[in-house]
Amino acid sequence: MITHSGGRTPEPCRAMITESFEKHFKFVQVEGDGTLVPATEDDVLQFEHFFHDEKVDLPSVEDVGHVEEFFSNECILLKKSDLEGGSSKLKTIELNTQKLGIDLESMQLKKMHIIAQENRLQSLDDSLSPPLKCTVVHVQQPDKFLTEQGDNNIAQQDNASTETTKSTVLNDSFSAEKDKADACSRPVDDTSTEPSVSGVNSSVPDFSILxxxxxxxxxxxxxxxxxxxxxxxxxxxxxDKIWLKRRITMGLTNSCDVPSSGCVVKDYKIIGKDGKQEISGEITKIGLQATLVRDQVIYPGNEGDSPSSSYYQSEDQQSSKRFKRVPLHNDEPQENHLAEQCTNKRTRKPTKRYIEELSDIEAHDSTGNLSLPAKRTAHDEVLLKPRAAPFHELESLSTIYPTRKDTLGGFSVHVPYVSRMRRGRPRKDFISFVDKEPSVDHNGVQTAVGMMLAKEGEERNHVRKASEVPLMVNSERGRIEAVDSKGVQNLQANVYNVASKPKIKRGLTRKHHRAWTLSEVMKLVDGVAQYGAGKWSEIRKLSFSSYSYRTSVDLKDKWRNLIRATQTQLPAQKDGFCPRKTNPSIIPIPPSILLRVKELNELQSQGDAFTAPVKFNGQNSKIVQGKGSGFL
DNA sequence: ATTAGGG
DNA sequence: CCCTAAT
Incomplete structure (x- = not known):
């Protein structure tokens, strides 16, 4: 959005955009085994504000890289029609990686390309609803031609050229923004890119060398x-040559099992430098560490900001960034993490929330055992032996954070005993999913897909409600309830059960705090005026459909706080001594609104007063109806 | 599932 | 915000 001067932001318009957006696209997440599951609220939450939140300024260009990271690692957008096409089709959308760029300013999808696992390019060409003029352009992957041309791909001149016409347009429009992002976010290494490279920018990609x-x-x-x-x-x-090579190799082979150096790519397979042995294992420890070190050296002090290349951050550096503060008692955890991320069966990226909490505990994390099973292959399925990894310590959680077995997308992992706050993920289905046939890998896809489809209707309902927030699935408070799936009382369920023991969870996890914006308050007030205090659910549905993170309880709490503010702040102001540390950063609620709150409160409580004594009757029986009428 | 109220 | 009790 544009920094709104004076008035409200063009909400209807935005709502339209996002509504349409969500109508056509759906966030899904690529699980470790390549299956798709609906994106969790946490995942989407990270970027939700890019799409709807009024108080968030336009994402600056440097955020683009961030978004890209997000999409490339966490969630992907799938056109819904693709998802609804039936499971047979779905199976082909076994996405491995994808990237897309979004022109956040105009909500225009400018580029989206998806590399399917079988090197099949899923065509997502589509435009959002006409008024939006959103266009999705694809950059055809070179490997597409190459693979589709059968075996050895030489002289695809024609195809390449036809293709490039398409992508040229895109590249022009997109790379411009990309460049901006790069320019803005690169502190070091900003030495103007080598001449030829910059020249390439607007020209047709040259696939010849590939x-x-x-x-x-x-x-x-x-x-x-x-x-x-x-x-x-x-x-x-x-x-960084090594990085480049790895990236390129990964791109060519569509695989993450790429050594950091010394390999030949042929027919999209990695071949050892000698051309004989195929490298398929994990990256060696040395290679990983070398990469890690390199990252840190090359981009020192680059922590929070997105570095030059979103790729750079999104993949390699990301790992270093994420885990660098984790105490390294041995190299194992880190190595495992890295291997995990770089391996095909990569685990899903920890969510922002997870990271936050992780960083919280790692200060006194004595175990340092975030050990993800190094070889968490699809057939591992340790997860079905829950008792194999119970909780080491239940009492001393204040100092020791035992790891617990967690399951992510059908894989079993150890995570610190915190932040078991999966919001938005349909647990029921998830459990049944895990429960189903864990040993059959290929089933995973189907199951996950089926789950998505089954969930589709419900989710669409949720989504439909959110006119402004297409991204988030509405999930009340994200509570972890013990198993509810009918009869699925397996051990997995027990894991959740124990994990959700309030005693353990209490205080360790918290909903992301979101300050109430003025417009939210106004909406709340309006809602109360319309539907009455207490009809929080109604208000939430009707007035807060765009703020899915505001639950009815939140509304209630906020209203209560407003009432309190009415009783304290308001009279105090009149008396003249309210100062209370006039914190400029905290925008006080305008007295006018408070007056209205007060008014409404009195009205409502008086309405009840006929049957029950008034609750608040301190200093309110005087001003009453007459003031804030300038509002509605 | 929603609401009210205490913390 | 979280949690719980009571609807």
């Missing part, structure tokens, strides 16, 4: 950058 056998080691940085651009459809300024 054809056939490529020995990345032979390429110069510039060539690598070009290759990168050809593959990923955008420019990079990263000059």
């Amino acid at each position: 054809r056939g056998e490529v020995c990345l080691d032979d390429l110069t940085i510039r060539e690598l950058q070009e290759a990168f651009r050809a593959i990923f459809g955008r420019q990079t300024t990263v000059k």
Whole structure:
């Protein structure tokens, strides 16, 4: 949105946009095994404000990289029609990676391309509802031609050219923004990119170097950058050869099992440098650490901000950033984490919330055992032996944070005994999903897909309610209830059961605090005026459909606080000594609104007073109806 | 599931 | 905000 001067933001318009947006797209998350599950609220929450929150200013360009990171690692957008196409089709949408850019300012999807796992490009061309003029352009992946052309792909000149016409347009429009992002967010290494690279920017990607056998080691940085651009459809300024090579290789092979150096790519398979042995294992520890160190050296002091390349951050650096504060008693956890992320079966990225809480506890984390099972392959299925990993300590949670077995997308992981706050994920289905046939991997896809489909209706209902918030699935308070799925009292359920013991959870997890904006308060007041205090559910549905994070309880609490403010703040102001540390950062609720609150409160409580004594009767029987009428 | 109220 | 009790 644009910084609203004076009046309200054009909400209806925004609502339309997002509504339409959500009508066509759905956030899903790529689980470790490549299956898709609906994005959790946590996931979506991170970026929800980009789409609706009034108080958040326009995401600055440097946020673009952030978004990209998010989408590329956490969630993807899928066109709903694709999802509804039936499970057979769905199976082909076994997405491995994808990237998309969003012009947040105009809510225009400018680029979206998805690399399907079988190198099949899912076409998502679509436009949002006409008035929005949202266009989705695709950057065809070079590997598409190559793979679809059968085996060895030479002389795809025609295809390449036809393709490039498409992508050129996109690249022009998109890379511009990308460049802005890069320029803004790169503190170091901002030395103007090498001439040829910048020249490439607006030209057609040159896929030639990608054809056939490529020995990345032979390429110069510039060539690598070009290759990168050809593959990923955008420019990079990263000059780290190793990183570039890895990225390119990953892009070419659609795999994350890429050593950091010394490999030849042929036919989209990684071949050892000698051309004989195929490298398929995990990245070696040394390689990983080298990469890690490199990241830190190259981008020092770059922590919070997005570095030059969103890729850079989103993949490699991300891992270093995320775990660098984790105490390293041994290298295992970190290595495992890294391997985890770089492996095909990568686990889902911890959510922002998780990270926050993790950083909270790691200060005194004595175990440091966030050990994700290093080889958490699909057939591991440790998760079905819950008793195998019970909770080490239940009492001393104040100092020791035992890990517990958690399950993420069908995988079993150890996570600190906190932040078991999965919001938005349909637990019931999830359990049944896990419960179903864990040992059959390929079933996972179907199950997950089925789950999505089954959930589709319900979710759409939720989504439909949120005119302004397309991203979030409405989930009251995110409480963890013990098992409710009919009869699914398996051990998995027990895990949740124990995990949800309030004694343990209490105080350790908290809903993300969201300050009430003025407009929210006004909406609340209006809602109370319309439907009456106490009809929180109604108010929430009708007046807060766009703020799905405001539950009815929240409304109630806020109203209560408003009443209190009415009783304290208001008279105090009149008396003249209210100052209370006039904190400029805290915008006080305008007295006019408070007056209205007071008025409404009195009205309502008086209405009840006929049957029951008034609750508040201190100083209110005088002013009453006459003041804040300038509002409604 | 929603509401009210205490913390 | 969280939690619980009571509807």
